[in-house]
Amino acid sequence: MPQSSRIDELVAEWLKYDKNPETRSEIEHLWDDGEWDELDKRLSHRIEFGTAGLRAKMQAGYSSMNDLIGLAAHLSTLPDALKRGVVVGHDHRHNSKRWAGLTTRAFLNRGFKVYSYRGVVHTPLVPFGVKKLGAVGGVMVTASHNPAQDNGWKVYYENAVQIIPPVDKAIADAILENLEPEDDAWDSDTVREHPLCEDKTNNMRYDYHNHVAALFPPEEPADLAITHTSFHGSADLSIARAFAVTGLPPIMTVRQQRDPDPDFPTLPFPNPEEKGALSLAIETANSNGSQYILANDPDSDRFLAAEKIDRNQWHVYTGDEIGALLASYVLEEYKRTNRPLDKMAMVASTVSSKMLGAMAKAEGFHFEDTLTGFKYIGNKALELEEKGYAVELLYEEAIGFGLSPFIRDKDGITAAIAFVRLAARLHRRSTSVFAQLQLLYKKYGFFGTRNSYFKCGDGALKAKVFKGLRENKSDTGYPTQLGSFKVQDVRDLTDGHAYDSMQSDKKPVLPVSAADMITFYGAKESGESFVLTVRTSGTEPKIKYYLEVSSRDQATIEPLLVEAEQALAGEWVKSDELGLEKA
The missing domain is CATH 3.40.120.10 (Alpha-D-Glucose-1,6-Bisphosphate, subunit A, domain 3)
Structure with missing residues (x-):
C-alpha cells in the first residue's frame, strides 16, 4: 500500500486545484472508499x-x-x-x-x-x-x-x-x-x-482547400466508383470539398459513420486498422458497386484504402503497402519535372517497411528513417529541406502519410486524394492499384509484414518482457535465433541500454529515449531476411511489434512470417506464460 501521508498530500493538492465538480467527486469517492492504490496510480x-x-x-x-x-x-x-x-x-x-x-x-x-x-x-x-x-x-x-x-x-x-x-x-x-x-x-x-x-476557421478552411487544389491540379477524370467512411469523425466535409477542388468526382459515403459522434456507435475501436473496422464500409461498397474504399480516422490525419479485387474479395491495404504505392506516385510526378533524383527525398519511421529504402537504392533518390512518430518524421523533413532536398513523401506504417511541403504532419485528406489520382491514372491505363503493387514487388523485391501488439498496461510486466529480451545466453545478451532466422544485428534505442551492433562504436545513430525499443535484423542462408522491432506504446497500454520478411520469392513470405511471429510470442515474449493477450 502506498504511504498514506503522501497520498493525503496528493489528494489535498488535487482538491485545491480542481474546480470541476465531476473530477473532484471522483477523487473524493476514491478517498472515502480507501482506494489507495488507485489514488496512487492517478496522482503519483x-x-x-x-x-x-x-x-x-x-x-x-x-x-x-x-x-x-x-x-x-x-x-x-x-x-x-x-x-x-x-x-x-x-x-x-x-x-x-x-x-x-x-x-x-x-x-x-x-x-x-x-x-x-x-x-x-x-x-x-x-x-x-x-x-x-x-x-x-x-x-x-x-x-x-x-x-x-x-x-x-x-x-x-x-x-x-x-x-x-x-x-x-x-x-x-x-x-x-x-x-x-x-x-x-x-x-x-x-x-x-x-x-x-x-x-480564423473559415479563412483557414478556404486556404487549406486552395492549397490542396494547388498540390493536385485537375487531371483527365476516370470512371471510378468510390465509397468513403469518416469513422464518425471530421473527414466528410473536408474530403468532399477536396474532391471538388481537385476535379475528382463525388464520392459515396457510409451514412451510418458520416457524422461526428463521440461514442462511435458502429465501431468497438474507431481505428481503421482494427480487424473488422471496414465491415460496414465493405457492405456499403458492395451494395453501390464501388471498386475502392477510402477511410479516415476520426480526426482525419490518417488514411486507409481497400480495393475490390474480385467479386467476393476485398484487399485492405496496409500502411506499408500504401506507403510504397504513394512513393511510386510521387516518384512519377517528380520525374515529370526533370529535376535531379538525387535531390529528392522521402522519410519514413524506422518501424515502417524497408521497401522504401529498396526503392531509393534502385531509383537514386535520398531516403532516411527516424524514430517512431510523425513528430520525428516531420522534423527530419525540415532538416533535409535545409540541406536542399525536395522532400516529397513522409510516411509511417500506422497509416500516416504526408505529401505537402507546407504541412509536415500526416494528413489523411491529401493522402486520399493522391491515392485516388493514382487509381484514376491506372484505370485509364486499363490496370488497377492492386496490379501496380504487384509490379512494385517484382521490381524492388517482395516485402511482407505482421504488425500487431500484446495487450499490456502493467509497467512491471512490460519491464519483465524487455528484460527477457536483453538477458539471453549470448555474447550480447540478446536472442540469436528467431525461428529459422539467425539474428545478425541488434539496435536498442532505450535509455540505459543504448546499443547498435552495426556501428563501429556500438552507439546508435538515432536518439534514445526512456521508452523501450529494440530492433533485430537477421537472415537465412537461403537469402530471405527479417527485421523486427518491439517497443512499448507511447499512448496505449500495449507492447507493439513490427515484423517484416523480405525475399525475391513471394511464396516464401507468408510461412516465414507465421514462423517468426510464433517464435516471437512463444520463445521471446513468453506471452502465454505471462498472460499477455495478443491482438
Whole structure:
C-alpha cells in the first residue's frame, strides 16, 4: 500500500486545484472508499508526451486527461510569442470543446493572441494554420483513433510540426512550475468574446482547400466508383470539398459513420486498422458497386484504402503497402519535372517497411528513417529541406502519410486524394492499384509484414518482457535465433541500454529515449531476411511489434512470417506464460 501521508498530500493538492465538480467527486469517492492504490496510480504519475502528444483516459488525476493540463508558460518564452499567437482546434470527442476553451483561456490570460477554430475541425488544419498564420504553436484537442473514453492533445511548435525533445520536457517542466490554476482559468464560456481571440476557421478552411487544389491540379477524370467512411469523425466535409477542388468526382459515403459522434456507435475501436473496422464500409461498397474504399480516422490525419479485387474479395491495404504505392506516385510526378533524383527525398519511421529504402537504392533518390512518430518524421523533413532536398513523401506504417511541403504532419485528406489520382491514372491505363503493387514487388523485391501488439498496461510486466529480451545466453545478451532466422544485428534505442551492433562504436545513430525499443535484423542462408522491432506504446497500454520478411520469392513470405511471429510470442515474449493477450 502506498504511504498514506503522501497520498493525503496528493489528494489535498488535487482538491485545491480542481474546480470541476465531476473530477473532484471522483477523487473524493476514491478517498472515502480507501482506494489507495488507485489514488496512487492517478496522482503519483504525470501524463507524459508520447509518439503523438498527450493521450489518455478521461478521468481525474495527473496521469489522465482532465481540466488540469496546461501549456502556455513555455511558449511565452519564444520571440514575439504573444503577438504571433497560437492556433487552437478541437475534434468532436467528449470534453474536447471544453478543453479547447480552457486551453484558449490559459493563453489569453498570459496575453497571447489566440486563433480559435470554431466547431469541429480535422487535425491537419491546426499545423496548416500555425504555418499560414506564423503562430508560435498550436494545440489540437483530440485522441485521434483511440477508444471513446480517451482524449488528448497534439501540440505543434512554431515550425508547425509536433514537438520533440527537448521542447516536450521544457513544456512539462513549465507545467510543473505553474500547477495552480488562476481564479478565472475555469472560464471557457466567454473566451470567444475576448478581444485577443480571433476566429480564423473559415479563412483557414478556404486556404487549406486552395492549397490542396494547388498540390493536385485537375487531371483527365476516370470512371471510378468510390465509397468513403469518416469513422464518425471530421473527414466528410473536408474530403468532399477536396474532391471538388481537385476535379475528382463525388464520392459515396457510409451514412451510418458520416457524422461526428463521440461514442462511435458502429465501431468497438474507431481505428481503421482494427480487424473488422471496414465491415460496414465493405457492405456499403458492395451494395453501390464501388471498386475502392477510402477511410479516415476520426480526426482525419490518417488514411486507409481497400480495393475490390474480385467479386467476393476485398484487399485492405496496409500502411506499408500504401506507403510504397504513394512513393511510386510521387516518384512519377517528380520525374515529370526533370529535376535531379538525387535531390529528392522521402522519410519514413524506422518501424515502417524497408521497401522504401529498396526503392531509393534502385531509383537514386535520398531516403532516411527516424524514430517512431510523425513528430520525428516531420522534423527530419525540415532538416533535409535545409540541406536542399525536395522532400516529397513522409510516411509511417500506422497509416500516416504526408505529401505537402507546407504541412509536415500526416494528413489523411491529401493522402486520399493522391491515392485516388493514382487509381484514376491506372484505370485509364486499363490496370488497377492492386496490379501496380504487384509490379512494385517484382521490381524492388517482395516485402511482407505482421504488425500487431500484446495487450499490456502493467509497467512491471512490460519491464519483465524487455528484460527477457536483453538477458539471453549470448555474447550480447540478446536472442540469436528467431525461428529459422539467425539474428545478425541488434539496435536498442532505450535509455540505459543504448546499443547498435552495426556501428563501429556500438552507439546508435538515432536518439534514445526512456521508452523501450529494440530492433533485430537477421537472415537465412537461403537469402530471405527479417527485421523486427518491439517497443512499448507511447499512448496505449500495449507492447507493439513490427515484423517484416523480405525475399525475391513471394511464396516464401507468408510461412516465414507465421514462423517468426510464433517464435516471437512463444520463445521471446513468453506471452502465454505471462498472460499477455495478443491482438
